[in-house]
Amino acid sequence: KRPDSPGRFILIGTGSHRAQVQELVIRGNQAFQGAESRQFPVLGSDYVAFVLDQVRSHLGEMTPSLPVAAEAFEQLGAKPEELIKALQALRSADRSVPADKQLPIIVNALKVSAGDAELARLEQLGGLAGEVFSRICEARDSARGLFSSQALADYAAALGRAVTATDVQTALGALSDANLVMRKDHGRY
Numbered sequence: 001k002r003p004d005s006p007g008r009f010i011l012i013g014t015g016s017h018r019a020q021v022q023e024l025v026i027r028g029n030q031a032f033q034g035a036e037s038r039q040f041p042v043l044g045s046d047y048v049a050f051v052l053d054q055v056r057s058h059l060g061e062m063t064p065s066l067p068v069a070a071e072a073f074e075q076l077g078a079k080p081e082e083l084i085k086a087l088q089a090l091r092s093a094d095r096s097v098p099a100d101k102q103l104p105i106i107v108n109a110l111k112v113s114a115g116d117a118e119l120a121r122l123e124q125l126g127g128l129a130g131e132v133f134s135r136i137c138e139a140r141d142s143a144r145g146l147f148s149s150q151a152l153a154d155y156a157a158a159l160g161r162a163v164t165a166t167d168v169q170t171a172l173g174a175l176s177d178a179n180l181v182m183r184k185d186h187g188r189y
Contacts, residue, residue, distance in 0.1 A: 002144070008037075014030075014034070014040070018097060020115065020176070020177075020179075021037060022037060022182050022184070023176065023183060023185060024037075024185070025037045025045075026183060026184075026185060040096055040106065042078035042079075043073075043078055043080065043081075044070070045070040045073075045123070047067060047073075047080070048066060048069050048070045048073045048083070049066055051069075051084070051087070052066060052069055055087050056068055058091060059087065059091060059099070061095065061099075062090045062091065062093060062095060062099045063090075064087075064099040064100050064103045065099075065100050065101060067085060068099075068100040068103055068104070068141070069087075069103065071084075071104075072103050072104065072106075072107045074133065075104075075107050076107060076110060082110060082114075082117055085110060086107055086110055087105045089106045089131075090106065093106075118139060118180065121178050121180065122175075122178075122180060124174065125174045125180075126171070127158075127159050128155060128159060128163060128167055128168070129171040129172045129174055129175055131154075131155050131158050131159065132146060132155070132168060132171045132172060132173055132175065133180060133181065135151065135154075135179055136189050139189075142184050142188040142189060143188065144187055145187075145188075145189045146168055146172065146187070146189065147165045147168055147169075150169070152164070152165065152168070155168065156188075170187070
């Protein structure tokens with residue numbers, strides 16, 4: 001902003017890849033470094049009611065109640081595409097069992113499937129990425145010291161080979177790109 005110009009310029013951007021959005025505001029080489037990043041509130045039961053109204057003509061008696069569908073949506077991480085998958089599964093479900101009984105089972109199956117897919121992605125990133133991911137998961141709040149000499153020694157012991165800070169940085173980049181970890185601040189994940 002120029003000191004003598006009137007008004008302010010405000011840019012609001014959105015993104016579903018939280019790790020990459022976070023990188024835009026905390027990395028010194030990014031255009032939005034220092035900008036404010038906020039999480040928008042997630043969709044809630046009003047959205048679920050809207051979706052149920054939209055699909056009621058297709059589901060008929062297999063339309064779940066709002067409380068059950070809202071709980072399913074929450075269990076699915078408030079992801080609209082996952083709710084739609086669950087409701088689509090109800091279309092071909094056994095009509096002798098009420099939708100409110102089947103939807104939680106469908107949701108659990110979707111969650112297990114999603115978890116399996118995440119674990120498969122993690123395994124594809126290699127052993128070091130798995131070790132770094134485990135270290136992050138073990139942290140109570142946010143993981144620090146992922147590049148410390150102790151961490152490098154622990155990684156090396158687990159993998160049976162030497163591990164450098166550059167190797168860890170590469171693994172963290174791959175984990176972030178896969179949306180499995182997110183950098184909170186310098187050295188904190």
